[in-house]
Amino acid sequence: MTRCVRRAAVLCLLLLLAPLVAAARIQVLHPREYAANPADRRPAIARYSVPRGDILVDGTPVTGSRDTGEPLRYERTYADGPLFAPVTGYSSQRYGTSLLEAAEDGVLSGTDPRLASFSFLDGLTRPRRPGADVHTTVRAAVQRAAYEGLEGKRGAVAAVEPATGRILAVASAPSYDPALLSGNGPATARTWDGLNADAARPMLNRALRQTYPPGSAFKVVTAAAALDSGLVRDIDAPTDSPLPYTLPGTAVRLGNAADGCEDASLRYAFAVSCNTVFARLGARTGVTGMAEAAERFGFNDAGLRIPAKVTRSNFDRRMEPSQVALSSIGQFDTSATPLQMAMVAAAVANGGEIQQPRLVDRVTTPGGRTVATTRGRSLHQAMSPSTALLLQRMMRDVVTVGSGRDAAIPGVEVGGKTGTAQHGVGNAAVPYAWFIGWAEPEGSFRPTVAVAVVVEDADAERADFTGGGLAAPIAREVMRAAVREADGVDGKTGDGKSGGRQRQSGR
Amino acid sequence: MTATTAALPPSALRPRKRRGTELVLLVGAVAISVLGYAQVGWAQGSPLPRGATEYGAGLAGLALLAHLTVRLGAPYADPLLLPIAVLLNGIGLVLIYRLDLETPADRAAPAQLIWSAFGVALFAAVVVALRDHRALQRRARLSVVAALALILAPIFFPAVNGARIWIRFAGLSIQPGEFAKVLLAVFFAAYLAANRDALVHTGRRLWRLTFPSGRALGPVVAIWLAGVGVLAVERDLGTSTVFFGLFVVLLYVATGRTGWIAVGLLLAAVGAYAVGTLEPHVHSRVSDWLHPFASIDAGRGPGQLAQSLFAFAAGGVLGAGLGQGHSLLIGFAVKSDFILATVAEELGLAGLTAVLVLYALLVARGYLVALALPDTFGRLLATGLSSIVALQVFVIAGGVTGLIPLTGMAMPFLAQGGSSVVTNWVIVALLIRISDSARRPSPGPPAAGSGTAEARAGAGAPARERPEGGAGTP
Structure with a gap:
């Protein structure tokens, strides 16, 4: 009987050991199988x-x-x-x-x-x-100007500081x-x-996550490509452009909304936005040259993070010459986020150099210790500095005498480019109104802000629906707010650099 | 040694009472519990939780009462049994108190403390009133009648959560099946002790197995079947399993026949399979066990077993710390059936191992008592009582770890449940009473029969090799 009692004792101890082994299996060997279950709260x-x-x-x-x-x-x-x-x-x-x-x-x-x-x-x-x-890096006043400008519309605003890449405003309407x-x-x-x-x-964050055909606003890129490649050496010289322009390899004839585009100079064609001139320049630059120029501005980059992910803006790398011509005036498959177009404007304002756009200035612990500071980083040299100077002049013309006069701010040098992008089947949908631009207080040597505005409004009269009419006033108010903010900093510190800005953001 | 036993002077033979050891261990057990309260308070952000002193004082008072009872009534009792029970009871109170903090509307710790006090009182009563465990042998018939009555009683009361195992009386809910365990153990032990010879030596041979005669085994099987059958009707599967295990263990220890115990187990397995597939309540338990995450995949969220497994996984080796886990996600029965999940999550595998080692020690000390006893009834009773503890732990710990299908069963001493705590205190009281008999030096010359003297000599030092054990070491 003693033997049986001992065996029973061993059995009972095994009964106690078994749950322990089962628990060890869960707790030590395979805890991840359970911990990874989304049902575990x-x-x-x-x-x-x-x-x-x-x-x-x-x-x-x-x-x-x-x-x-x-x-x-x-x-x-x-x-x-x-x-x-x-x-x-x-x-x-x-x-x-x-x-x-x-x-x-x-x-x-x-x-x-x-x-x-x-x-x-x-x-x-x-x-x-x-x-x-x-x-x-956002400035509340700039953000508010963008938000209020878009009120009642559908569209987006992106504003960056050209020299630093600091994003001053990201607005999307309607919001929630x-x-x-x-x-x-x-x-x-x-x-x-x-x-x-x-x-x-x-x-939908239309400023970062939605791409639109940029339309004529893309002509900044086309002009930069033509100037950098040497296709155009004098912006005031006639470009030998026919009117209408027959798209290469097709019988499609392209016309203009503006007058005086036949054989116009690059400067005039830019100011009044001649499609024929820029389509022909793009076609002559070729698909490779145009794509490379677009990519220097940041197109076709799926990896841009600010640190939120930014949707890739597109310029096709394989096209027929006729499609290159259309792509060069921001149509066909060309598409861009408003932030991308703000980067285009910023590149011009910043002497051709694009700074990595960034939304985060620094990270601090609740105790006030700074854990990380994001620094400005050059992303690309989008164009040569001399080309940037020529484009600055051309963009100023747009605001002073061209299609973007609604963006002018007294006492501030403003450069810009309007765009009215066709889209939809047979381009029948109400077009998107674009304005991209930058502002630089007179006497200052650095541009304060570069901005891109897009308005996709189904209610507006088609005739009124141009970049100049709808988007430029919004851009003007955003730029005005940014200049005013920067003035405040300059007035206090005598220095518009980021150091002064940080001081202000700490107030 | 056996030959010289009677010749030695009593002072050299007299085993140490070890009551001092018991007291020191009891102080440690109470101290650990009080520390547990303090830790819960610290984890919840307050310096010392309100009521911690009351709980500590209450537990210390109970421990002292139990200790004094043992000192007076059973001075030669095993010194480990009582401290283990107090420590487990104390840890249980801490865990329930800790869970109470997050369910302010449903406090279970005060009632549990009262039940524990009642359990200790019953413990004291048993130790004092029951001078010799063999008195129980003469009350086997009464035991079995009482056991069956207790098992049958809940049928006349409404079902709670699908199981008819409670009776509600004057605001109290009692689980009579818990008490029936002890009574059935007494009956089985008494019956098997009385009919051991008939069971071992008579019977008919069928192929290679010798089956005991129906006359010898009949009554015990009938009563066992009645008990298990009624419990199955009441859907108290956990208690049924414990009864079955108890029966098998005692039958094996009494007869030494492995063959037809294997047959019994096989039949039980077939029966369990049949019930598991046919009976919907049991079937759902089995499918929960096989697919604990099925309800998640079906979009109904994690079930209790899944939540229990999450709690175990969250605990890891060292645990989240007392008061810092989220085992409350288990929801219903977190303080009773699933109390071990809180141990696992907050104290980790380390704490879980400690708790299971405490149970193992309790069971092992019980079996040592069985080995040390001279009389068959005492041996069987000690074996049965120890096995009840082990079987209960296996059924519920295996259930919440997903080792076996989950059936309702209270973790001895640890889980919320008055009937269970009281019953387990009675089990410990009986073990203490039996161990006192086993270790107590005989007052005069040894009783007739050298076998008795042999066993008594061995009882003084249970770990020592004894003549009979030498041949049968497993």
């Missing part, structure tokens, strides 16, 4: 257990965190949601994050390794760090309030469904 609980870091504009938080007292404790709030939605994006407990909230999520949620303190105690206890703050998406309840779901069903697509 622990990662979400941990994520929302600390207040999320804030996104700051001009040193003031435009976001916040609210203690809900629920399992997912802290919920995102937005101070001026619709105004900054194209900058911040949303941070939803139910639908994830977008734009800056997504791109800087590691910093904002506190998981970024740069925030770690590497202390022994931290390594042992694995505390959940509160999120760090992201200071943006990301605060309504923060939670995880049924109201959040209704808002989400409503926004997604909305035909106006308010959650």
Whole structure:
């Protein structure tokens, strides 16, 4: 009997060992199989257990965190949601994050390794760090000017500081309030469904994520290609252009909306926006030359991040000569985001050099320690400095005597280019109105702002619907706000460089 | 040694009582529990949780009461049994208290403390009133009647959460099946002890197996079948499993016949398979066990077992720390059936191992008592009681880890549940009573029969090799 008792004892101990082995299998050998399951709410609980870091504009938080007292404790709030939605994006407990909230999520949620303190105690206890703050380059006044300019329309504005690449405004209309998406309840779901069903697509960031045919605004690129390649040496010399221009290899005849385009000089053709002249210049530059020129401005780059991802702007690399001609006036397959077109304007204003556009200035911990600072970085030399000087002159003409007179600001040198882009089947849809430009206070040696505005408005009369009529006034107000802001800095510091700007953003 | 036993002077033979060891271990057990309370408070941000002193004092008082009872009533009892029970009970109170903090509307710790006090009181009563465990042998008939009555009682009460295992009486809900375990163990032990010879030596041979005669085995099988059958009707699958395991273990220990226990197990497996496929309630448990994440894939969110597995995975080796896990996501029964998931998440595999080692020690000490006893009934009873603890732990710990299909069962001492705590205190009381008999030096010359003297001598040092054990070391 003793033997049987012992065997029973061994059996009982094995019965106790078995669950321990099962637990060890789950806890030590394969915890990831379970931890990776999206149905486990622990990662979400941990994520929302600390207040999320804030996104700051001009040193003031435009976001916040609210203690809900629920399992997912802290919920995102937005101070001026619709105004900054194209900058911040949303941070939803139910639908994830977008734009800056997504791109800087590691910093904002506190998981970024740069925030770690590497202390022994931290390594042992694995505390959940509160999120760090992201200071943006956006200027509230410029953003507000863009937002108000687009009010009641569909369109987008992108404004950058040409010398630094700092993005001053990213606006998209219609906008939405990301605060309504923060939670995880049924109201959040209704808002989400409503926004997604909305035909106006308010959650689409038109400045970064939507490409439009740039139309005549693209002529800046075509002109730069023609000048850089030596095809045109004197902007005042006649270009020997026929009217109408028959697209090469076809019988399609291209005309103009403007007068005096036959044999016009590059300068005149630019000011009044002659399609024939630029189509012919593009065709003569050839597909390779045009594509390379476009790519120097940033086209065909799918990897641009500011740090939110920017949709690729397109210029085809393989085309018939007739298609090259149409592409060179911003039609056919040519398409660009408003930010891309702002970069085109910025390249001209900045002597041909494009700075990497960036939305984040620096990251600071809640304690005020600066974790990271983003520095300006040259992206491309889009054109030679001399070409940039010639284009600056031509773009100023557009505003002083040409199609973009609505963008003029007294006391400020403004250069620009209008565009009216045909699209739709048979180009029957209401065209997109473009204006790209830059502004430089008189007596200053650096341009303050480069801007691109696109308006896609179905309600406007087709006759009025030109870049000059619809988009230029918006661009003017945005540039005026940027110049005023920069003046404020210059007045205080006597220096318009980024150092002064940082001081201001800290106020 | 056996020959000289009686000749040695009593002082040299008299085993140490080890009550001091028990007291020191008890102080440690209470200290660990109080530290647990403090840690819960610190994790939740307050310096010391309100009520921690009350709980600590309450637990210390219970431990002291139990200790004094043992000192007076069973001075030769095993010194490890009581501290283990107190520590497990204390850890359980800490865990329930910790979960209470997040369910302010549904506090279970105060009631659990009261039940624990009741359990300790019953413990004291058993230790004091039951002077000799063999008195139980004479009450086998009463035990079995009471057990069946207790098992049958919930049928007359409404089902709770699909199972008819509770009776509600004066605001209390009691799970009589818990108490029936002990009574059935007493009955099985008494019956098998009385009929052991008939079971071993008579019977008919069928192929290579010798089956006991129906007359010998009949009553016990009938009662076992009745118990298991009623529990199956009540859908108390956990208790059914424990009864079945208890029966198999005791039958094996009593007869030493492995062959037809294997047959029994096979039949049980066939029965379990049939029930698992045919009965919808059981079938859903089985399919949950096979596919714990099926409800997630179906869009209905994670079920209890999936949440339990998540809790285990979240714990890792060292755990999230007491008070810092999220085992509350399990929802229903998190303080009772799934209490082990909280151990796993907050204390990690390390803490889980510690808890299971405590159970293993409890079971092992119980089996050592069985080995040390001279009488067959005592041996079978100690074996049965220890096995009940091991089987309970296996059924519920295996269930929440996904090792076996999940059936409702309280983790002994740890889980919320008054009936379970009280029952387990009675189990420990009986083990203490039996161990006291096993280690107590005989007052006069050894009783007739050298076998008894042999066993008594061995009882003084259970770990020592004994003549019988030398041949049968497994």
